Amino acid sequence: MDQFLQQVVNGLSLGSIYALIALGYTMVYGIIKLINFAHGDIYMLGAYIGFAVVTIGGLGFFPALIIAMVLCAVIGIVTERIAYKPLRNSPRITLLITAIGVSFFMEYIMVYFVGANVRAFPDVLPKTQYRLGSIVINLQQIVIILTTIALMVLLQFIVHKTKIGKAMRAVSADRDAAELMGVKVDRTISATFAIGSALAGAGGVLVGIFYNSINPLMGMMPGLKAFVAAVFGGIGIIPGAMIGGVSIGVIETMVSGYGSSMYKDAVVFAILILVLIFKPSGLLGKNTREKV
Amino acid sequence: MLEIKNLNLHYGVIHALKDISLTVNDGEIVTLIGANGAGKTSTLRTISGLEKATSGEILLDGESIMHMPAPKRVSMGISQVPEGRRIFPDMSVFENLEMGAYLRNDKDGIKADMEMVFGRFPILGMRKKQLAGTLSGGEQQMLAMGRALMSRPKILLLDEPSMGLAPILVQEIFNIIKVINATGTTILLVEQNANMALSIADRGYVIETGSIVLSGTGQELAQSPEVRKAYLGG
Numbered sequence A: 001m002d003q004f005l006q007q008v009v010n011g012l013s014l015g016s017i018y019a020l021i022a023l024g025y026t027m028v029y030g031i032i033k034l035i036n037f038a039h040g041d042i043y044m045l046g047a048y049i050g051f052a053v054v055t056i057g058g059l060g061f062f063p064a065l066i067i068a069m070v071l072c073a074v075i076g077i078v079t080e081r082i083a084y085k086p087l088r089n090s091p092r093i094t095l096l097i098t099a100i101g102v103s104f105f106m107e108y109i110m111v112y113f114v115g116a117n118v119r120a121f122p123d124v125l126p127k128t129q130y131r132l133g134s135i136v137i138n139l140q141q142i143v144i145i146l147t148t149i150a151l152m153v154l155l156q157f158i159v160h161k162t163k164i165g166k167a168m169r170a171v172s173a174d175r176d177a178a179e180l181m182g183v184k185v186d187r188t189i190s191a192t193f194a195i196g197s198a199l200a201g202a203g204g205v206l207v208g209i210f211y212n213s214i215n216p217l218m219g220m221m222p223g224l225k226a227f228v229a230a231v232f233g234g235i236g237i238i239p240g241a242m243i244g245g246v247s248i249g250v251i252e253t254m255v256s257g258y259g260s261s262m263y264k265d266a267v268v269f270a271i272l273i274l275v276l277i278f279k280p281s282g283l284l285g286k287n288t289r290e291k292v
Numbered sequence B: 001m002l003e004i005k006n007l008n009l010h011y012g013v014i015h016a017l018k019d020i021s022l023t024v025n026d027g028e029i030v031t032l033i034g035a036n037g038a039g040k041t042s043t044l045r046t047i048s049g050l051e052k053a054t055s056g057e058i059l060l061d062g063e064s065i066m067h068m069p070a071p072k073r074v075s076m077g078i079s080q081v082p083e084g085r086r087i088f089p090d091m092s093v094f095e096n097l098e099m100g101a102y103l104r105n106d107k108d109g110i111k112a113d114m115e116m117v118f119g120r121f122p123i124l125g126m127r128k129k130q131l132a133g134t135l136s137g138g139e140q141q142m143l144a145m146g147r148a149l150m151s152r153p154k155i156l157l158l159d160e161p162s163m164g165l166a167p168i169l170v171q172e173i174f175n176i177i178k179v180i181n182a183t184g185t186t187i188l189l190v191e192q193n194a195n196m197a198l199s200i201a202d203r204g205y206v207i208e209t210g211s212i213v214l215s216g217t218g219q220e221l222a223q224s225p226e227v228r229k230a231y232l233g234g
Protein backbone atom coordinates (compact mmCIF):
# COMPACT_ATOMS: atom_id res chain seq x y z
CA MET A 1 0.00 0.00 0.00
CA ASP A 2 2.75 2.42 0.93
CA GLN A 3 4.62 1.65 -2.21
CA PHE A 4 1.41 2.22 -4.14
CA LEU A 5 0.90 5.64 -2.57
CA GLN A 6 4.51 6.47 -3.22
CA GLN A 7 4.02 5.65 -6.89
CA VAL A 8 0.90 7.82 -6.98
CA VAL A 9 2.85 10.78 -5.63
CA ASN A 10 5.60 10.23 -8.16
CA GLY A 11 3.05 9.71 -10.90
CA LEU A 12 1.22 12.93 -10.05
CA SER A 13 4.33 15.03 -10.52
CA LEU A 14 5.15 13.46 -13.86
CA GLY A 15 1.48 13.59 -14.85
CA SER A 16 1.32 17.30 -14.01
CA ILE A 17 4.00 17.95 -16.56
CA TYR A 18 2.24 15.87 -19.20
CA ALA A 19 -0.99 17.69 -18.42
CA LEU A 20 0.63 21.09 -18.94
CA ILE A 21 1.89 20.02 -22.37
CA ALA A 22 -1.35 18.24 -23.25
CA LEU A 23 -3.31 21.46 -22.65
CA GLY A 24 -1.47 23.22 -25.46
CA TYR A 25 -2.10 20.33 -27.84
CA THR A 26 -5.76 20.29 -27.06
CA MET A 27 -6.29 24.06 -27.19
CA VAL A 28 -4.54 24.41 -30.53
CA TYR A 29 -6.38 21.41 -31.90
CA GLY A 30 -9.66 22.89 -30.68
CA ILE A 31 -9.13 26.16 -32.49
CA ILE A 32 -7.41 25.25 -35.77
CA LYS A 33 -7.75 21.45 -35.85
CA LEU A 34 -3.99 21.05 -35.99
CA ILE A 35 -2.02 18.42 -34.10
CA ASN A 36 0.88 20.73 -33.44
CA PHE A 37 3.79 18.33 -33.47
CA ALA A 38 6.15 21.18 -32.70
CA HIS A 39 4.48 21.65 -29.33
CA GLY A 40 6.82 19.25 -27.52
CA ASP A 41 9.70 21.35 -28.77
CA ILE A 42 8.26 24.51 -27.26
CA TYR A 43 8.44 22.63 -24.00
CA MET A 44 12.09 21.83 -24.72
CA LEU A 45 12.74 25.52 -25.44
CA GLY A 46 11.04 26.35 -22.13
CA ALA A 47 13.48 24.06 -20.34
CA TYR A 48 16.46 25.75 -22.02
CA ILE A 49 15.15 29.22 -21.28
CA GLY A 50 14.73 28.21 -17.65
CA PHE A 51 18.22 26.77 -17.69
CA ALA A 52 19.63 30.02 -19.08
CA VAL A 53 17.78 32.17 -16.59
CA VAL A 54 19.15 30.12 -13.71
CA THR A 55 22.73 29.56 -14.90
CA ILE A 56 23.44 32.77 -16.81
CA GLY A 57 20.96 35.06 -15.12
CA GLY A 58 21.61 33.62 -11.69
CA LEU A 59 17.93 33.85 -10.82
CA GLY A 60 15.75 31.37 -8.96
CA PHE A 61 12.87 29.09 -9.76
CA PHE A 62 10.10 31.64 -9.90
CA PRO A 63 11.74 34.08 -12.33
CA ALA A 64 12.84 31.12 -14.45
CA LEU A 65 9.25 29.91 -14.65
CA ILE A 66 7.81 33.31 -15.54
CA ILE A 67 10.47 34.21 -18.10
CA ALA A 68 10.22 30.78 -19.76
CA MET A 69 6.45 31.14 -19.99
CA VAL A 70 6.60 34.62 -21.47
CA LEU A 71 9.26 33.78 -24.04
CA CYS A 72 7.54 30.54 -25.01
CA ALA A 73 4.31 32.48 -25.51
CA VAL A 74 6.15 34.80 -27.89
CA ILE A 75 7.75 31.85 -29.70
CA GLY A 76 4.30 30.24 -30.01
CA ILE A 77 2.78 33.39 -31.52
CA VAL A 78 5.65 33.88 -33.94
CA THR A 79 5.61 30.23 -35.05
CA GLU A 80 1.90 30.42 -35.74
CA ARG A 81 2.27 33.64 -37.71
CA ILE A 82 5.15 32.42 -39.83
CA ALA A 83 4.40 28.74 -40.30
CA TYR A 84 0.68 28.11 -39.84
CA LYS A 85 -1.20 31.31 -40.60
CA PRO A 86 -0.29 31.34 -44.30
CA LEU A 87 -1.88 27.88 -44.48
CA ARG A 88 -5.21 28.89 -42.92
CA ASN A 89 -7.17 27.68 -45.92
CA SER A 90 -4.96 24.75 -46.91
CA PRO A 91 -5.82 21.10 -46.37
CA ARG A 92 -5.14 19.85 -42.86
CA ILE A 93 -2.45 17.45 -44.00
CA THR A 94 -0.38 20.39 -45.28
CA LEU A 95 -0.58 21.97 -41.87
CA LEU A 96 0.38 18.72 -40.16
CA ILE A 97 3.43 18.21 -42.34
CA THR A 98 4.45 21.82 -41.72
CA ALA A 99 4.19 21.22 -37.97
CA ILE A 100 6.53 18.24 -38.26
CA GLY A 101 8.94 20.45 -40.20
CA VAL A 102 8.75 23.15 -37.52
CA SER A 103 9.47 20.50 -34.92
CA PHE A 104 12.66 19.35 -36.65
CA PHE A 105 13.65 22.95 -37.21
CA MET A 106 13.43 23.76 -33.51
CA GLU A 107 15.23 20.60 -32.46
CA TYR A 108 18.16 20.97 -34.79
CA ILE A 109 18.54 24.69 -34.47
CA MET A 110 19.04 23.99 -30.77
CA VAL A 111 21.48 21.18 -31.52
CA TYR A 112 23.37 23.67 -33.67
CA PHE A 113 23.47 26.43 -31.08
CA VAL A 114 23.76 24.61 -27.77
CA GLY A 115 25.02 21.21 -28.87
CA ALA A 116 23.34 17.84 -28.64
CA ASN A 117 24.81 16.97 -25.27
CA VAL A 118 22.73 16.56 -22.16
CA ARG A 119 23.03 19.35 -19.62
CA ALA A 120 22.41 19.14 -15.91
CA PHE A 121 19.63 21.43 -14.81
CA PRO A 122 20.92 23.23 -11.72
CA ASP A 123 19.20 22.67 -8.39
CA VAL A 124 16.96 25.65 -8.00
CA LEU A 125 15.08 24.24 -5.06
CA PRO A 126 16.52 22.85 -1.84
CA LYS A 127 16.47 19.06 -1.67
CA THR A 128 14.14 19.01 1.28
CA GLN A 129 12.20 15.79 1.85
CA TYR A 130 9.03 15.33 3.80
CA ARG A 131 7.88 12.04 5.25
CA LEU A 132 4.26 11.09 5.60
CA GLY A 133 4.47 7.72 7.27
CA SER A 134 6.70 5.79 4.95
CA ILE A 135 5.91 7.91 1.91
CA VAL A 136 8.58 10.34 0.87
CA ILE A 137 7.61 13.56 -0.84
CA ASN A 138 10.28 15.99 -1.83
CA LEU A 139 9.95 19.71 -2.24
CA GLN A 140 10.41 19.43 -6.01
CA GLN A 141 7.32 17.27 -6.32
CA ILE A 142 5.26 19.62 -4.19
CA VAL A 143 6.34 22.62 -6.24
CA ILE A 144 5.57 20.81 -9.51
CA ILE A 145 2.11 19.79 -8.40
CA LEU A 146 1.22 23.14 -6.85
CA THR A 147 2.49 25.09 -9.85
CA THR A 148 0.44 22.91 -12.15
CA ILE A 149 -2.70 23.31 -10.06
CA ALA A 150 -2.24 27.08 -9.95
CA LEU A 151 -1.76 27.27 -13.71
CA MET A 152 -4.82 25.13 -14.34
CA VAL A 153 -6.99 27.28 -12.11
CA LEU A 154 -5.67 30.34 -13.92
CA LEU A 155 -6.40 28.71 -17.27
CA GLN A 156 -9.96 27.82 -16.27
CA PHE A 157 -10.45 31.39 -15.16
CA ILE A 158 -9.15 32.77 -18.46
CA VAL A 159 -11.18 30.38 -20.59
CA HIS A 160 -14.46 30.82 -18.75
CA LYS A 161 -14.42 34.31 -17.34
CA THR A 162 -12.43 36.57 -19.62
CA LYS A 163 -13.36 37.98 -22.98
CA ILE A 164 -10.43 36.43 -24.79
CA GLY A 165 -11.25 33.06 -23.22
CA LYS A 166 -14.82 33.26 -24.41
CA ALA A 167 -13.59 34.25 -27.85
CA MET A 168 -11.33 31.19 -27.86
CA ARG A 169 -14.26 28.92 -27.05
CA ALA A 170 -16.43 30.61 -29.64
CA VAL A 171 -13.84 30.32 -32.42
CA SER A 172 -13.22 26.68 -31.48
CA ALA A 173 -16.93 25.94 -31.71
CA ASP A 174 -17.76 27.86 -34.88
CA ARG A 175 -15.34 30.23 -36.54
CA ASP A 176 -17.88 31.97 -38.81
CA ALA A 177 -20.39 32.46 -36.02
CA ALA A 178 -17.64 33.91 -33.83
CA GLU A 179 -16.73 36.37 -36.57
CA LEU A 180 -20.38 37.40 -36.81
CA MET A 181 -20.15 38.34 -33.10
CA GLY A 182 -17.20 40.60 -33.90
CA VAL A 183 -14.46 38.25 -32.70
CA LYS A 184 -11.12 38.78 -34.44
CA VAL A 185 -10.20 35.25 -35.38
CA ASP A 186 -6.49 35.79 -36.05
CA ARG A 187 -5.95 37.50 -32.74
CA THR A 188 -7.82 34.76 -30.93
CA ILE A 189 -5.72 32.05 -32.56
CA SER A 190 -2.57 33.96 -31.55
CA ALA A 191 -3.79 34.11 -27.97
CA THR A 192 -4.44 30.38 -27.99
CA PHE A 193 -0.93 29.65 -29.18
CA ALA A 194 0.46 32.06 -26.60
CA ILE A 195 -1.35 30.41 -23.71
CA GLY A 196 -0.69 26.85 -24.87
CA SER A 197 2.99 27.60 -25.42
CA ALA A 198 3.35 29.35 -22.07
CA LEU A 199 1.99 26.23 -20.35
CA ALA A 200 4.44 24.05 -22.28
CA GLY A 201 7.24 26.42 -21.27
CA ALA A 202 6.24 26.02 -17.63
CA GLY A 203 6.26 22.25 -18.16
CA GLY A 204 9.80 22.51 -19.52
CA VAL A 205 11.09 24.30 -16.45
CA LEU A 206 9.31 21.85 -14.16
CA VAL A 207 10.74 18.85 -15.97
CA GLY A 208 14.21 20.35 -15.63
CA ILE A 209 13.62 20.28 -11.90
CA PHE A 210 12.11 16.80 -12.01
CA TYR A 211 14.71 14.98 -14.11
CA ASN A 212 17.63 17.36 -13.60
CA SER A 213 18.69 16.98 -17.20
CA ILE A 214 17.77 18.61 -20.49
CA ASN A 215 18.73 18.13 -24.14
CA PRO A 216 17.48 19.43 -27.50
CA LEU A 217 15.54 16.28 -28.31
CA MET A 218 13.91 16.00 -24.90
CA GLY A 219 10.59 17.26 -26.29
CA MET A 220 9.93 14.33 -28.57
CA MET A 221 8.84 11.64 -26.14
CA PRO A 222 6.96 13.80 -23.62
CA GLY A 223 5.42 15.58 -26.61
CA LEU A 224 4.07 12.30 -27.93
CA LYS A 225 2.91 11.22 -24.51
CA ALA A 226 1.16 14.50 -23.90
CA PHE A 227 -0.49 14.03 -27.27
CA VAL A 228 -1.68 10.59 -26.11
CA ALA A 229 -2.90 12.26 -22.92
CA ALA A 230 -4.88 14.82 -24.92
CA VAL A 231 -6.47 12.11 -27.05
CA PHE A 232 -7.12 10.00 -23.97
CA GLY A 233 -9.03 12.85 -22.30
CA GLY A 234 -10.74 13.91 -25.52
CA ILE A 235 -8.84 16.12 -27.92
CA GLY A 236 -10.09 19.69 -27.91
CA ILE A 237 -11.48 19.39 -24.36
CA ILE A 238 -9.50 21.29 -21.74
CA PRO A 239 -10.45 19.29 -18.60
CA GLY A 240 -9.82 16.17 -20.69
CA ALA A 241 -6.20 17.17 -21.21
CA MET A 242 -5.78 17.73 -17.47
CA ILE A 243 -7.24 14.35 -16.56
CA GLY A 244 -5.48 12.62 -19.43
CA GLY A 245 -2.09 14.06 -18.53
CA VAL A 246 -2.31 13.10 -14.88
CA SER A 247 -3.62 9.61 -15.77
CA ILE A 248 -0.83 8.92 -18.24
CA GLY A 249 1.76 10.10 -15.71
CA VAL A 250 0.38 7.86 -12.97
CA ILE A 251 0.01 4.85 -15.26
CA GLU A 252 3.54 5.25 -16.54
CA THR A 253 4.94 5.47 -13.04
CA MET A 254 2.95 2.43 -11.93
CA VAL A 255 4.25 0.40 -14.85
CA SER A 256 7.80 1.38 -13.99
CA GLY A 257 7.27 0.72 -10.30
CA TYR A 258 5.51 -2.62 -10.47
CA GLY A 259 6.52 -3.95 -13.86
CA SER A 260 9.54 -2.81 -15.69
CA SER A 261 10.46 0.65 -16.83
CA MET A 262 11.25 -0.96 -20.16
CA TYR A 263 7.54 -1.25 -20.84
CA LYS A 264 6.39 2.16 -19.66
CA ASP A 265 6.45 3.77 -23.12
CA ALA A 266 4.86 0.74 -24.74
CA VAL A 267 1.98 0.85 -22.27
CA VAL A 268 1.32 4.53 -22.99
CA PHE A 269 1.06 3.89 -26.70
CA ALA A 270 -1.02 0.78 -26.12
CA ILE A 271 -3.46 3.11 -24.32
CA LEU A 272 -3.56 5.34 -27.39
CA ILE A 273 -4.45 2.36 -29.55
CA LEU A 274 -7.14 1.18 -27.14
CA VAL A 275 -8.67 4.65 -26.91
CA LEU A 276 -8.70 4.99 -30.67
CA ILE A 277 -10.42 1.61 -30.99
CA PHE A 278 -12.97 1.85 -28.19
CA LYS A 279 -13.61 5.56 -27.60
CA PRO A 280 -11.98 7.69 -30.27
CA SER A 281 -13.60 10.82 -28.86
CA GLY A 282 -11.74 10.24 -25.58
CA LEU A 283 -12.75 10.04 -21.95
CA LEU A 284 -14.74 13.28 -21.86
CA GLY A 285 -15.54 13.39 -25.57
CA LYS A 286 -19.12 13.41 -26.72
CA ASN A 287 -20.22 11.83 -29.91
CA THR A 288 -20.73 14.69 -32.30
CA ARG A 289 -24.25 15.90 -32.13
CA GLU A 290 -25.95 18.44 -34.30
CA LYS A 291 -29.35 20.01 -34.29
CA VAL A 292 -31.12 21.42 -37.26
CA MET B 1 -29.12 52.29 -45.04
CA LEU B 2 -27.66 49.40 -47.05
CA GLU B 3 -26.87 49.62 -50.71
CA ILE B 4 -25.37 46.85 -52.81
CA LYS B 5 -24.20 47.57 -56.33
CA ASN B 6 -23.21 45.06 -58.99
CA LEU B 7 -21.91 42.55 -56.52
CA ASN B 8 -20.12 39.48 -57.87
CA LEU B 9 -18.97 36.49 -55.88
CA HIS B 10 -17.05 33.44 -57.02
CA TYR B 11 -16.38 30.19 -55.20
CA GLY B 12 -13.46 29.01 -57.28
CA VAL B 13 -14.96 28.66 -60.74
CA ILE B 14 -18.57 28.85 -59.52
CA HIS B 15 -20.06 32.27 -60.20
CA ALA B 16 -22.45 32.39 -57.22
CA LEU B 17 -23.57 36.04 -57.33
CA LYS B 18 -23.91 37.80 -60.65
CA ASP B 19 -24.13 41.59 -60.59
CA ILE B 20 -26.48 41.70 -57.62
CA SER B 21 -27.85 45.14 -56.77
CA LEU B 22 -30.28 45.83 -53.99
CA THR B 23 -31.16 48.55 -51.53
CA VAL B 24 -32.58 48.48 -48.03
CA ASN B 25 -33.84 51.82 -46.78
CA ASP B 26 -33.95 53.00 -43.16
CA GLY B 27 -36.69 51.28 -41.20
CA GLU B 28 -37.72 48.86 -43.93
CA ILE B 29 -38.23 45.13 -43.95
CA VAL B 30 -36.84 43.91 -47.24
CA THR B 31 -36.98 40.27 -48.22
CA LEU B 32 -34.82 38.29 -50.59
CA ILE B 33 -36.56 35.16 -51.79
CA GLY B 34 -35.41 32.37 -54.05
CA ALA B 35 -35.09 28.62 -54.45
CA ASN B 36 -32.38 26.37 -52.99
CA GLY B 37 -28.94 27.33 -54.18
CA ALA B 38 -30.07 30.64 -55.68
CA GLY B 39 -27.48 32.62 -53.72
CA LYS B 40 -29.39 33.99 -50.75
CA THR B 41 -26.97 32.84 -48.08
CA SER B 42 -24.04 33.90 -50.25
CA THR B 43 -25.49 37.39 -50.43
CA LEU B 44 -25.81 37.71 -46.67
CA ARG B 45 -22.37 36.19 -46.03
CA THR B 46 -20.85 38.69 -48.43
CA ILE B 47 -22.61 41.59 -46.72
CA SER B 48 -21.29 40.40 -43.35
CA GLY B 49 -17.79 39.98 -44.71
CA LEU B 50 -17.53 36.20 -44.37
CA GLU B 51 -17.09 35.93 -48.14
CA LYS B 52 -14.93 38.24 -50.23
CA ALA B 53 -16.75 39.65 -53.25
CA THR B 54 -14.89 39.60 -56.54
CA SER B 55 -16.27 42.97 -57.56
CA GLY B 56 -19.00 45.47 -56.81
CA GLU B 57 -19.75 47.76 -53.91
CA ILE B 58 -21.42 47.52 -50.52
CA LEU B 59 -22.37 50.78 -48.82
CA LEU B 60 -23.66 51.25 -45.30
CA ASP B 61 -25.10 54.72 -44.79
CA GLY B 62 -23.12 55.80 -47.83
CA GLU B 63 -19.79 54.48 -46.56
CA SER B 64 -18.07 51.61 -48.35
CA ILE B 65 -17.66 48.54 -46.17
CA MET B 66 -16.44 46.32 -49.03
CA HIS B 67 -12.94 45.94 -47.67
CA MET B 68 -13.68 45.88 -43.97
CA PRO B 69 -13.12 42.64 -42.09
CA ALA B 70 -16.22 40.96 -40.65
CA PRO B 71 -15.78 42.14 -37.02
CA LYS B 72 -15.51 45.76 -38.17
CA ARG B 73 -18.81 45.42 -40.01
CA VAL B 74 -20.44 44.25 -36.79
CA SER B 75 -19.22 47.36 -35.04
CA MET B 76 -20.62 49.43 -37.93
CA GLY B 77 -24.07 48.06 -37.10
CA ILE B 78 -24.55 44.95 -39.23
CA SER B 79 -25.67 41.84 -37.41
CA GLN B 80 -26.62 38.47 -38.83
CA VAL B 81 -28.72 35.52 -37.75
CA PRO B 82 -27.03 32.88 -39.87
CA GLU B 83 -28.62 29.97 -41.67
CA GLY B 84 -28.95 27.01 -39.31
CA ARG B 85 -28.73 29.31 -36.24
CA ARG B 86 -25.08 28.55 -35.47
CA ILE B 87 -25.47 29.14 -31.75
CA PHE B 88 -22.56 28.05 -29.53
CA PRO B 89 -23.82 24.69 -28.27
CA ASP B 90 -21.38 24.27 -25.37
CA MET B 91 -22.04 27.72 -23.96
CA SER B 92 -25.03 28.61 -21.84
CA VAL B 93 -27.87 30.74 -23.16
CA PHE B 94 -26.49 33.60 -21.10
CA GLU B 95 -22.98 33.21 -22.51
CA ASN B 96 -24.35 33.08 -26.05
CA LEU B 97 -26.04 36.42 -25.47
CA GLU B 98 -22.83 37.79 -23.98
CA MET B 99 -21.05 36.76 -27.17
CA GLY B 100 -23.58 38.81 -29.09
CA ALA B 101 -22.41 41.84 -27.13
CA TYR B 102 -18.76 40.95 -27.66
CA LEU B 103 -17.76 44.34 -29.09
CA ARG B 104 -19.55 46.37 -26.44
CA ASN B 105 -18.11 47.57 -23.16
CA ASP B 106 -21.11 49.32 -21.62
CA LYS B 107 -21.92 46.87 -18.83
CA ASP B 108 -25.21 48.56 -17.90
CA GLY B 109 -26.34 48.80 -21.49
CA ILE B 110 -25.57 45.14 -22.05
CA LYS B 111 -27.53 44.20 -18.96
CA ALA B 112 -30.49 46.28 -20.08
CA ASP B 113 -30.44 44.73 -23.54
CA MET B 114 -30.22 41.28 -22.01
CA GLU B 115 -33.43 42.07 -20.12
CA MET B 116 -34.93 43.34 -23.36
CA VAL B 117 -34.11 40.01 -25.04
CA PHE B 118 -35.57 38.06 -22.13
CA GLY B 119 -38.67 40.23 -22.38
CA ARG B 120 -39.02 39.46 -26.04
CA PHE B 121 -38.19 35.77 -25.67
CA PRO B 122 -39.29 34.79 -22.15
CA ILE B 123 -38.27 31.17 -22.71
CA LEU B 124 -34.63 32.28 -22.98
CA GLY B 125 -34.86 33.95 -19.58
CA MET B 126 -36.10 30.71 -18.09
CA ARG B 127 -33.28 28.76 -19.75
CA LYS B 128 -30.52 31.25 -18.97
CA LYS B 129 -28.12 28.74 -17.41
CA GLN B 130 -28.89 25.87 -19.77
CA LEU B 131 -26.40 24.83 -22.44
CA ALA B 132 -27.57 26.22 -25.77
CA GLY B 133 -27.03 22.89 -27.51
CA THR B 134 -29.79 21.35 -25.42
CA LEU B 135 -32.45 23.86 -26.54
CA SER B 136 -35.14 22.87 -29.02
CA GLY B 137 -34.89 24.07 -32.61
CA GLY B 138 -37.34 26.91 -32.04
CA GLU B 139 -35.58 28.02 -28.87
CA GLN B 140 -32.26 27.96 -30.68
CA GLN B 141 -33.72 30.20 -33.37
CA MET B 142 -34.86 32.64 -30.70
CA LEU B 143 -31.45 32.51 -29.10
CA ALA B 144 -29.77 33.21 -32.42
CA MET B 145 -32.03 36.23 -32.90
CA GLY B 146 -31.52 37.44 -29.34
CA ARG B 147 -27.78 37.05 -29.73
CA ALA B 148 -27.79 39.06 -32.95
CA LEU B 149 -29.75 41.85 -31.25
CA MET B 150 -27.20 42.09 -28.45
CA SER B 151 -24.84 44.05 -30.70
CA ARG B 152 -27.55 46.74 -31.09
CA PRO B 153 -27.54 46.50 -34.87
CA LYS B 154 -28.77 49.16 -37.25
CA ILE B 155 -29.59 46.43 -39.72
CA LEU B 156 -30.37 42.81 -38.96
CA LEU B 157 -29.77 40.15 -41.61
CA LEU B 158 -31.91 37.05 -41.11
CA ASP B 159 -31.19 33.86 -43.05
CA GLU B 160 -34.21 31.58 -43.21
CA PRO B 161 -35.41 32.03 -39.64
CA SER B 162 -38.42 29.80 -40.31
CA MET B 163 -36.39 26.82 -41.46
CA GLY B 164 -37.44 23.59 -39.79
CA LEU B 165 -39.99 25.16 -37.47
CA ALA B 166 -43.62 24.18 -36.88
CA PRO B 167 -46.14 26.59 -38.48
CA ILE B 168 -47.23 28.05 -35.15
CA LEU B 169 -43.62 28.88 -34.29
CA VAL B 170 -43.04 30.34 -37.73
CA GLN B 171 -45.92 32.71 -37.07
CA GLU B 172 -44.42 33.66 -33.73
CA ILE B 173 -40.98 34.28 -35.21
CA PHE B 174 -42.43 36.49 -37.92
CA ASN B 175 -44.40 38.46 -35.35
CA ILE B 176 -41.21 39.04 -33.43
CA ILE B 177 -39.44 40.17 -36.59
CA LYS B 178 -42.18 42.76 -37.07
CA VAL B 179 -41.76 43.95 -33.49
CA ILE B 180 -37.98 44.20 -33.84
CA ASN B 181 -38.51 46.26 -36.98
CA ALA B 182 -41.12 48.46 -35.33
CA THR B 183 -38.67 49.27 -32.54
CA GLY B 184 -36.20 50.73 -34.99
CA THR B 185 -34.12 47.97 -36.56
CA THR B 186 -33.95 47.73 -40.32
CA ILE B 187 -34.30 44.18 -41.63
CA LEU B 188 -33.08 42.19 -44.59
CA LEU B 189 -34.87 38.85 -44.50
CA VAL B 190 -33.89 35.84 -46.58
CA GLU B 191 -36.60 33.22 -46.91
CA GLN B 192 -37.81 30.26 -48.86
CA ASN B 193 -41.16 30.67 -47.18
CA ALA B 194 -42.07 33.39 -49.70
CA ASN B 195 -45.65 33.66 -48.58
CA MET B 196 -44.79 34.61 -45.03
CA ALA B 197 -41.85 36.77 -45.98
CA LEU B 198 -43.81 38.83 -48.51
CA SER B 199 -46.66 39.28 -46.06
CA ILE B 200 -44.47 41.25 -43.64
CA ALA B 201 -42.04 42.85 -46.11
CA ASP B 202 -42.20 46.41 -47.39
CA ARG B 203 -40.30 45.38 -50.48
CA GLY B 204 -38.76 42.25 -51.90
CA TYR B 205 -36.30 40.88 -54.43
CA VAL B 206 -36.38 37.53 -56.18
CA ILE B 207 -33.04 35.84 -56.79
CA GLU B 208 -32.52 33.02 -59.27
CA THR B 209 -29.20 31.27 -59.89
CA GLY B 210 -27.23 34.23 -58.62
CA SER B 211 -29.14 37.05 -60.33
CA ILE B 212 -31.92 39.33 -59.16
CA VAL B 213 -34.77 38.67 -61.57
CA LEU B 214 -37.63 40.60 -60.02
CA SER B 215 -38.26 43.27 -57.42
CA GLY B 216 -41.18 45.21 -56.06
CA THR B 217 -43.27 45.87 -52.99
CA GLY B 218 -44.28 42.90 -50.90
CA GLN B 219 -47.77 43.05 -52.29
CA GLU B 220 -46.71 43.40 -55.90
CA LEU B 221 -44.48 40.39 -55.63
CA ALA B 222 -47.09 38.33 -53.79
CA GLN B 223 -49.48 39.00 -56.67
CA SER B 224 -47.02 38.61 -59.50
CA PRO B 225 -47.79 35.56 -61.63
CA GLU B 226 -44.12 34.49 -61.84
CA VAL B 227 -43.68 34.55 -58.09
CA ARG B 228 -46.99 32.79 -57.54
CA LYS B 229 -46.02 30.08 -59.97
CA ALA B 230 -42.49 29.56 -58.74
CA TYR B 231 -42.75 30.11 -55.01
CA LEU B 232 -46.32 30.23 -53.83
CA GLY B 233 -47.65 27.07 -55.39
CA GLY B 234 -49.65 28.68 -58.22
Ligand SMILES: Nc1ncnc2c1ncn2[C@@H]1O[C@H](COP(=O)(O)OP(=O)(O)OP(=O)(O)O)[C@@H](O)[C@H]1O
Pocket: B011, B014, B016, B034, B035, B036, B037, B038, B039, B040, B041, B042, B043, B083, B192
Ligand atom coordinates in the same frame (compact mmCIF):
# COMPACT_ATOMS: atom_id res chain seq x y z
N1 LIG C 1 -18.39 27.45 -49.82
C1 LIG C 1 -18.86 27.19 -51.06
N2 LIG C 1 -18.06 26.65 -51.98
C2 LIG C 1 -18.51 26.40 -53.22
N3 LIG C 1 -19.75 26.66 -53.65
C3 LIG C 1 -20.61 27.21 -52.76
C4 LIG C 1 -20.21 27.50 -51.42
N4 LIG C 1 -21.25 28.03 -50.77
C5 LIG C 1 -22.26 28.06 -51.67
N5 LIG C 1 -21.89 27.58 -52.87
C6 LIG C 1 -22.71 27.49 -54.10
O1 LIG C 1 -23.22 28.77 -54.38
C7 LIG C 1 -24.56 28.71 -54.81
C8 LIG C 1 -25.43 29.57 -53.91
O2 LIG C 1 -25.47 28.99 -52.60
P1 LIG C 1 -26.24 29.66 -51.38
O3 LIG C 1 -25.91 28.87 -50.18
O4 LIG C 1 -25.93 31.10 -51.38
O5 LIG C 1 -27.74 29.42 -51.79
P2 LIG C 1 -29.07 29.70 -50.98
O6 LIG C 1 -29.91 30.53 -51.85
O7 LIG C 1 -28.77 30.20 -49.64
O8 LIG C 1 -29.70 28.24 -50.88
P3 LIG C 1 -30.59 27.56 -49.71
O9 LIG C 1 -31.97 28.05 -49.87
O10 LIG C 1 -30.49 26.10 -49.99
O11 LIG C 1 -29.97 27.94 -48.42
C9 LIG C 1 -24.93 27.24 -54.77
O12 LIG C 1 -24.82 26.74 -56.09
C10 LIG C 1 -23.91 26.61 -53.88
O13 LIG C 1 -23.65 25.29 -54.26
Ligand SMILES: [Mg+2]
Pocket: B040, B041, B042, B083
Ligand atom coordinates in the same frame (compact mmCIF):
# COMPACT_ATOMS: atom_id res chain seq x y z
MG1 LIG D 1 -29.10 29.50 -47.78
